[in-house]
Amino acid sequence: MTDASPTIVLLTEQALTPGDAARITAFHADDSPAYRVVVPADTERSLLVDVLDHLSLLELREALDAVRGRDDDAGDRAAAGQALAATLAELKAVGVEATGEVVAGDPVDTLAAQIATTGATEVVVVTRLHAVEDTFHTDWASRARERLGVPVLHVYAGSSWVG
Template sequence: MAALSITVLTEEALSDADAQRLVQVHEGEDVAYHVIVPADVKRNLLADVLDHLSLFELREALDAVRGKDDDRLDKAEAAEALAASVAALTGTGAEATGDVVEGDPIAALRLEVADGADEVFVVTEPHAVEDTFHADWASKARDTLGVPVLHVYAGTGFLG
């Protein structure tokens, strides 16, 4: 029987705890993980400010307005996040590979599904505006990919 192929889209490096939670979803099964980390994804300024305000992060909201709160990963940072994520997954005993992608992360997921991904895990920080209005990566993926999509908030056991 062929391994289950799961693509993990993450906006930051997976922690060891994040990797352990993801691996537990299919514990005991033969799974191959492919991690993709987007570089230089543009974010909506208004959504960022509202996200910070919803979490009572006043300083971060002000920094976002001033342009000092740029959470986008450049290529080098994305490569570091990818290496850490693959290491966290392989540290659990899982098989994991990965790539840094540029452009639309949903387009990258479409390619992954076309190449045989059976499921998609999306790992993000909470984004109140996008999550509420289903404009987040996981919601877009669910709407377009035709495979199961699990949205997990980084550093927590919460599902989005």
């Protein structure tokens, strides 16, 4: 048996709030895990799915913005970098060890690689509510549960909801 603390890989599509960081780290406060944060730079979401997600939440302005679209890879990478920095700061503010990176490609592939590299014992996926993906189990957490062989917790950003 080793004295090394466990590693938890945390995949998030946006910066954690102070409340998110406190709720997520409370699950394993007694284990003192290290957190490895990954933020995808290119989520490549479907226009139709984005519009339906926003409409299902009565977010009419956001649905219109999704229809107008944008294609700004440099902006996506910069936003992901800001989300990573803010997330690391929030995790460190609640007293946990955290490192991370902005990643490209399929987030579930990234999770598999992180588990292989770090020996992580659990994955936490933090997303906004995505009605279509969540309903049809095509969201990152559902795909990770099917593939990774470690526990996967899906937390909705800014809330105490667990998926």
